[in-house]
Amino acid sequence: MNIIIAGCGKIGSTLLRNLVAEGHNVTAIDDNPAVIEELNNIYDVIGVCGNGTDCDTLAEAGVSEAELFVATTDSDEKNMLACFLAKCMKAGHTIARIRNPDYNDESLGFMRQQLGLANSLNPERLTAEELFNILKLPSAVKIETFSQRNFEMVELLLREDSALLGMSLWQLRKKFPARYLIGCVMRGEEVIIPDGNFELKAGDRIGLYAAPHEVQKLLKMLGLLQKQARSVMLLGASKIAYYLTQALLASGNRVTVIDKNPARCAEFAEAMPKATVICGDGASQELLLESGLAHTDAFVALTGMDEENILISIFAESQNVPKVICKANRPEMATLAQKMGLDSLVSPRDTVANILVRYARALENSMGSSVETLYKVMDGKAEALEFFVREDFSHTNIPLKDLKLKDNVLLTGILRSRKAIIPSGDDVLMAGDRVVVMTTGHRFQDLSDILR
């Protein structure tokens, strides 16, 4: 598929990397020659140096041939204009990054319609949603939902004191009979799709796959449930903090926000009168303790600096805050932070890239490949693919235990006429089902590809 990305900053270049890896024909537009040069050297893309809101530049990038146009420059207005022009010049779908809260209210729908936008991206809001989900279920490192929220995969870290250590998966199944699956396990840097003989160890990050309404019950049974956060402390009065506070306050939490910029604090306090806003340097441990860090249920570091976030999060962990979440934009920083013991990391870039890759997949699907949706899980090291079982699929009505699947492939969910099934060996596939397949290291185009 031909994709144009206008504006290749942090979000833009992460998108670009993910879309190139998906095998798309990507054209990058940026007004900084150095950025274009760099992208040209690293990725198999073509770069056009120029202004994304200039018709000549857009024409040079071949906008009329593009099925997808994404504008991710630093300015919302530029993005809107670029998308509008691209649409006028016969681009297929256009997506603009619009992150100013002023635009992200009821007027957004009207604006999207008028500009012909297929979608708008608000990385801050998306990240806030992700953070909110984690805070709702603090034992999880991350939560992903699949198939219109019919399945959920909760990423959990097995701590030293977990009762599950040393158990193999079939022992686990025997001891706790319920509808769930362990879809993938991250051990060190490697992601494994486990089979029945796989033994759990301390430090493993497991992907527990179940229906959303059963997750709480399941975690309780497995002894992994942590109580929901009631008071949350946020560091940095950023846009993410704004959206997150909004959601947290709405669900009855107490929120404390710390920022060192007085103007921003004033602005924040004005917008969120119910939140406690503290103006001060979050890097000062004294201030954090004074603000009640030791008694808070959860701490989220959201400043603009990855390094600061990581260090302060480590301090919060040392104060026995039950749940610490750290925002880290750069992937290499996230890896380092994980080594230093922080398990919950959120990256706005990856969140957005994930959503866009999913969008591109869906778009492409309407033109060929039969992957309905693609989800990247476990830091992008494993993929969950959603397929539609067509009439002509040759292996319907055969118990799953008799299907010969390729290595590193697991069928984790079947959606049959709105009923979510976590499959066991006796379940069968039927035409009209939607299935979710967990995999590492493969690139499937069709459901029959998963068979040996």
Add this chain to the structure above:
Amino acid sequence: MNRRMIFSVVGKMVTAEAGLLILPLATAVLYGESCAWAILQTMLLALVLGQTMVLLSRPKSRVIYAREGFCITALAWIFMSAVGALPFVISGEIPHFIDAFFETVSGFTTTGASILNDVEAMSHGLLLWRSFTHWVGGMGILVFVTALLPSVSDRTIHILRAEMPGPIVGKIVPKAKDTAMILYKIYLGMTAVMVVLLLLGGMSLFESLIHTFGAAGTGGFSSRATSIASYSPYCQWVITIFMLLFGINFNLYYLLLIRRFRSVLQSTELWTYLAIVVVAIALICANIRDLYSTFAETLRYASFQVSTIITTTGYATTDFNLWPGFSKGILLLLMFVGACAGSTAGGLKVSRVVIMAKNVGRQLRQLVHPRSVTAVKFEGKTLDDQTAHGVGVYLSVYLFCFVAIVLLLCLEDMSFTTHFSAAAACFNNIGPGFDLVGPASNYDCYSYFSKFVLSIGMLLGRLEIYPLLIALYPGTWRKKS
């Protein structure tokens, strides 16, 4: 330095060469010639050597940078030339390896300089191989393999950049593989048209293939000792025009195909190239009008010689050694100019000459108005300082290499014109020079040492110097950087 990746790619290239040898093998079998065995043996050898390299160096990481790109290119060309020389040696048609190496390098680099005293005694299979190397080398061996094989690395652009000539190498579509594919499709299409036109002119299929390969790659190997002179004026005109066409940047043909005519018409390089050709033809016509009886004949000889030299092909329809000094002077200048960047031709390239001229203009203006701020524009865009500066540096490196080659040749006792023109003709990938290496004679007069020097010169010229220099520079290979 990702050495495993370098040798893995080079191994794949050598394996691919076995595939390329199928065409001459088929020809040899068709004509029932004994050189088929030599070709078959070479194919097996290439397969074994290539696969051994691939198996021994399984890359741990597929990430390559610019220097790996340079090294891959340099080594691939050297290995492929060495292996490509084997059929000549094994069949005994060119017994000495250095001779055969010279001939093959001359083929792949699309030089067209030969050491053969009697071309017509060669077997058809090997003649075809010799010319086929032109065709493959013209657009680039690695470009060819990039087009065919599944993507070697995400960063194939480094390889393409190292192999494709010109100061600025860009892709025409986002994927390197697709770009290579499009270029080869255009190349193949034009080749096919030319073969048909030559067949219509009464050439046999074998000869039209040989001469099309020679013109398409702007190489210049012929199957006859008299080159193109013995063919009809129609064939001479077809070859003249196609040589000029193959000297144009292939990106422009793509723009034509996608109907962006305005961009083609606005190309500074294209117009400069055509202007140089027309002016050179006019000047030579005026200079040699007394040598030939009719104007048509004069024009035909002048345009053929101009296009063969500026596109660095090296065919000949007449011995221009016998022309007056002024015409020879123009031809010698054209040798250095070369054709457009992104074409199959050698030489400095018109775009570099244009940029250099503009740089000179800028410098002069700056001397008059020391505080003036100026920008050099090329193809409608402002050139960044690095490119503008790079062209100047390239010229210096180019001159150093050229002087070194001339100096090494001068160890032999021949006229200076011979040495100078031999170095120019090989370094710019043209073929024939003046005096003892003129169009009517060949390079057999040189010793093995000089032939080796000239072979290296040809490789330097084709790869635009840097890849070979970087591959030879010990610092590149050092483990700890």
